[in-house]
Amino acid sequence: MIVISKKESCTGCTACYSVCPKHAITMVADSEGFKYPFVDATLCIDCGVCDNTCPIKRRDKREESKVTPVAYAAHYSSNERVWYESASGGAFTAITDYIYKRRGIVYGAAFNDAMEVVHDSADNPSDAVRFRDSKYVQSDLRDTFLRVKNDLTKSKLVLFSGTPCQVAGLKGFLKKDFENLLTVDLICHSVPSPSVFQDYINYIQKKYGKRIVRICFKDKTLGWDKFQTPRIYFDDGTDIFNVDDSKLWALLFYSYLVVRPSCHACRFSNLVREGDITIGDFWGVEKLCPEYNVPNGASLMLLNSDKGKKSFDDISSNLRFSLANAKEALPNTLLYTTTPNPQRQKFWEEYNRSNFISVVNKYLEIGPYYERKRLIRKLFNVPFRLVKYIIK
Numbered sequence: 001m002i003v004i005s006k007k008e009s010c011t012g013c014t015a016c017y018s019v020c021p022k023h024a025i026t027m028v029a030d031s032e033g034f035k036y037p038f039v040d041a042t043l044c045i046d047c048g049v050c051d052n053t054c055p056i057k058r059r060d061k062r063e064e065s066k067v068t069p070v071a072y073a074a075h076y077s078s079n080e081r082v083w084y085e086s087a088s089g090g091a092f093t094a095i096t097d098y099i100y101k102r103r104g105i106v107y108g109a110a111f112n113d114a115m116e117v118v119h120d121s122a123d124n125p126s127d128a129v130r131f132r133d134s135k136y137v138q139s140d141l142r143d144t145f146l147r148v149k150n151d152l153t154k155s156k157l158v159l160f161s162g163t164p165c166q167v168a169g170l171k172g173f174l175k176k177d178f179e180n181l182l183t184v185d186l187i188c189h190s191v192p193s194p195s196v197f198q199d200y201i202n203y204i205q206k207k208y209g210k211r212i213v214r215i216c217f218k219d220k221t222l223g224w225d226k227f228q229t230p231r232i233y234f235d236d237g238t239d240i241f242n243v244d245d246s247k248l249w250a251l252l253f254y255s256y257l258v259v260r261p262s263c264h265a266c267r268f269s270n271l272v273r274e275g276d277i278t279i280g281d282f283w284g285v286e287k288l289c290p291e292y293n294v295p296n297g298a299s300l301m302l303l304n305s306d307k308g309k310k311s312f313d314d315i316s317s318n319l320r321f322s323l324a325n326a327k328e329a330l331p332n333t334l335l336y337t338t339t340p341n342p343q344r345q346k347f348w349e350e351y352n353r354s355n356f357i358s359v360v361n362k363y364l365e366i367g368p369y370y371e372r373k374r375l376i377r378k379l380f381n382v383p384f385r386l387v388k389y390i391i392k
């Protein structure tokens with residue numbers, strides 16, 4: 001039966017939970033808010049199916065040298081609003097158009113009413129709008145794999161989109177290749193903790209005295225290539241944008257203090273992709289494809305399998321695209337794993353016995369105390385480490 005000896009070796013993909021014939025496994029959140037399988041030994045018959053399904057244990061030795069990716073720069077060209085609302089160029093919506101033309105069903109990550117990020121399905125384009133935009137939180141798959149299998153066995157065309165470890169989990173669970181399944185993986189360097197995200201939501205809601213109804217993590221008002229530009233929408237119709245509170249989550253994410261341990265040992269940051277198609281941001285597109293004008297962003301699309309390549313002919317009818325030099329286009333986030341913050345352990349020790357904003361301010365060195373510290377250092381040219389004695 002599955003035993004998690006090191007947190008780095010479990011992505012929380014739910015494959016073992018979904019496959020267990022005795023329903024002996026539940027996914028339980030740890031003190032950092034990430035879910036791991038927990039086996040009820042009284043129900044387990046020691047059949048070993050969970051171990052054989054786990055993509056981390058099954059994953060064959062990488063053979064990157066044999067992979068020649070086909071890469072495109074692309075953006076959604078049939079509707080400017082779709083392009084603007086998407087995290088990068090809107091390649092994802094072009095793929096969903098292809099699925100809906102064939103009366104298929106799409107699985108992706110969306111916010112629920114409690115502002116949790118969960119995987120869900122949508123059988124029409126208006127419902128699939130929920131999946132648009134990157135949500136910088138690990139999404140909860142719950143029973144998604146069982147639902148996907150159910151749809152596949154009814155011969156529906158299914159698109160499953162998610163992080164590479166989620167796609168690997170689904171494929172491990174399904175065990176066989178379904179002709180009617182198309183998979184899309186994201187270029188993803190890490191996913192942050194769902195419970196810290198809930199603490200952030202609660203902090204903002206309390207401070208502003210309003211309920212958050214939506215967050216757009218990649219608002220393009222200042223341009224698609226600007227960092228830290230989430231917009232937070234409240235239930236009274238107002239929103240906050242480009243202020244410290246709305247930028248805070250992006251700062252915390254990129255500090256690598258609160259990302260899943262498996263992301264720091266990721267088996268999927270390489271060219272052997274899990275999805276038939278990979279989508280990500282095409283940074284530097286203006287240099288590699290100068291003919292390409294992208295005020296609202298560009299998607300990098302990698303076609304990884306015959307299925308991905310064949311479907312691209314139809315998918316591309318709603319795209320403007322250019323073939324790119326794959327070797328030059330691949331970002332570091334696809335090729336290398338993310339290094340953990342050296343303060344990670346200390347951060348969590350304090351986080352679990354203190355309140356959200358004081359610990360976050362301390363480790364990100366933001367807030368009034370650090371602003372005063374920086375001011376004193378500037379005025380008197382005092383070394384940063386000594387300033388604390390002056391303003392204590």
Ligand SMILES: Cc1cc2nc3c(=O)[nH]c(=O)nc-3n(C[C@H](O)[C@H](O)[C@H](O)COP(=O)(O)OP(=O)(O)OC[C@H]3O[C@@H](n4cnc5c(N)ncnc54)[C@H](O)[C@@H]3O)c2cc1C
Nearest residue numbers: 086087088089090091092108109132133135161280281333
């Ligand atoms: C946590 C995270 C980290 C990322 N890091 C990088 C990176 O380092 N480099 C890079 O090039 N691209 C990264 N991306 C991908 C990029 O931001 C876009 O999601 C991607 O380019 C698709 O954009 P789009 O314009 O085609 O369509 P959109 O419509 O914006 O794409 C939305 C797609 O993302 C999926 N999605 C959104 N949030 C999640 C989530 N939490 N978990 C699983 N799936 C989700 C939806 O299901 C849908 O398939 C990341 C995405 C996420 C969610």
Ligand code: SF4
Nearest residue numbers: 020044045047048050
């Ligand atoms: S060994 Fe078999 S019964 Fe036990 S948890 Fe794994 S899949 Fe379930």
Ligand code: SF4
Nearest residue numbers: 010011013014016054
């Ligand atoms: S199958 Fe997925 S959830 Fe289960 S142990 Fe392996 S990585 Fe973790």
Ligand code: SF4
Nearest residue numbers: 165188189190263266
């Ligand atoms: S970085 Fe790796 S382990 Fe983390 S979410 Fe992405 S694919 Fe999964």
